[in-house]
Amino acid sequence: MKSLDVKIYMEAGLGRSAAGEIPLGRSVTPRGLSYMHSAPTWDPQQYLHHSVHRTRPFLDLLIRIPELPNEAGTARIADIGCGPGNVTALLAERWPTAHIIGYDLSPEMLERAERDHAGPTAGGGLLDFRPADAGTWTPQEPYDLIVSNAALQWVPAHADSFAGWIDGLVPGGTFAFQVPGNFTAPSHALLGDLCDSPRWRTRLGTHGRRYVHILDPADYLVRFEDLGCAADTWETTYVQLLTGEDPVLDWVKGTALRPVLTELADDPEAASDFLAQYADLLRKAYPPGPHGTVFPFRRIFAVARKAV
Numbered sequence: 001m002k003s004l005d006v007k008i009y010m011e012a013g014l015g016r017s018a019a020g021e022i023p024l025g026r027s028v029t030p031r032g033l034s035y036m037h038s039a040p041t042w043d044p045q046q047y048l049h050h051s052v053h054r055t056r057p058f059l060d061l062l063i064r065i066p067e068l069p070n071e072a073g074t075a076r077i078a079d080i081g082c083g084p085g086n087v088t089a090l091l092a093e094r095w096p097t098a099h100i101i102g103y104d105l106s107p108e109m110l111e112r113a114e115r116d117h118a119g120p121t122a123g124g125g126l127l128d129f130r131p132a133d134a135g136t137w138t139p140q141e142p143y144d145l146i147v148s149n150a151a152l153q154w155v156p157a158h159a160d161s162f163a164g165w166i167d168g169l170v171p172g173g174t175f176a177f178q179v180p181g182n183f184t185a186p187s188h189a190l191l192g193d194l195c196d197s198p199r200w201r202t203r204l205g206t207h208g209r210r211y212v213h214i215l216d217p218a219d220y221l222v223r224f225e226d227l228g229c230a231a232d233t234w235e236t237t238y239v240q241l242l243t244g245e246d247p248v249l250d251w252v253k254g255t256a257l258r259p260v261l262t263e264l265a266d267d268p269e270a271a272s273d274f275l276a277q278y279a280d281l282l283r284k285a286y287p288p289g290p291h292g293t294v295f296p297f298r299r300i301f302a303v304a305r306k307a308v
């Protein structure tokens with residue numbers, strides 16, 4: 001956190017509770033939250049451009065989650081890094097009577113989730129969204145399921161939280177997550193290299209690789225087995241066909257480019273220069289074909305069931 005950020009953060013009264021939740025009574029405005037440790041600004045609209053491709057891995061994860069201990073009653077579910085809430089809402093389709101809480105650090109994402117999905121669910125359950133930092137969040141009540149989709153790559157040392165999160169599950173409860181595993185793919189390697197090039201290094205430093213905090217599926221498996229869980233981990237490369245002009249650039253504008261776009265937000269000319277250079281590199285790495293642009297995307301999955 002930059003010292004100016006710390007000052008504004010403290011003055012805004014945005015301290016986290018011991019559980020990593022950001023107190024609801026505070027003035028949790030988009031402006032206030034955006035100062036916190038220079039977290040990138042998210043754009044739910046941009047992120048949702050590719051919602052069909054982005055939702056598929058979550059559906060594949062969901063299929064592997066076993067029956068919950070309170071399957072037919074009021075199961076409690078936490079979705080860490082819930083984003084705009086569209087995948088959180090899918091949890092309510094599978095567990096219609098559950099009380100589901102989506103946690104996220106981005107005020108923009110939380111606003112969208114609140115607007116589109118918060119409230120009682122058709123099956124008598126409840127969807128609720130709250131600010132929290134996954135880096136410090138700990139369960140304050142027993143959960144049947146803790147889930148996270150495409151978010152933990154943004155959380156350094158997230159695997160160190162696993163013991164506390166498994167502790168917070170009821171016996172037989174599940175922790176399940178999915179993270180991208182494509183950080184050596186051209187889309188991401190080129191972004192890191194460009195940020196590190198002489199033209200951008202001083203300004204963008206490590207912003208091109210801010211999200212790279214993942215382990216291999218085998219490492220996740222060992223961690224969960226060590227914690228006494230029955231673990232199931234795997235990886236899948238989705239061969240995605242994207243359409244439109246510069247579709248890979250459009251994809252990363254919703255995710256990996258957020259730190260760069262946030263850093264250059266007050267300098268549209270620099271942002272436009274950067275995007276032009278990056279678009280050029282991406283066009284060469286992912287040339288459009290007769291049916292569209294093929295964009296392979298590796299993802300890593302883990303499902304860990306606590307002993308009964």
Ligand SMILES: C[S@@+](CC[C@H](N)C(=O)[O-])C[C@H]1O[C@@H](n2cnc3c(N)ncnc32)[C@H](O)[C@@H]1O
Binds near residue numbers: 042154
């Ligand atoms: C790629 S989006 C995924 C959103 C949603 N889970 C989905 O699958 O559509 C990543 C989300 O992680 C959130 N995030 C990043 N770092 C976080 C942190 N430290 N604590 C909580 N949320 C975080 C971002 O704000 C963003 O909404």
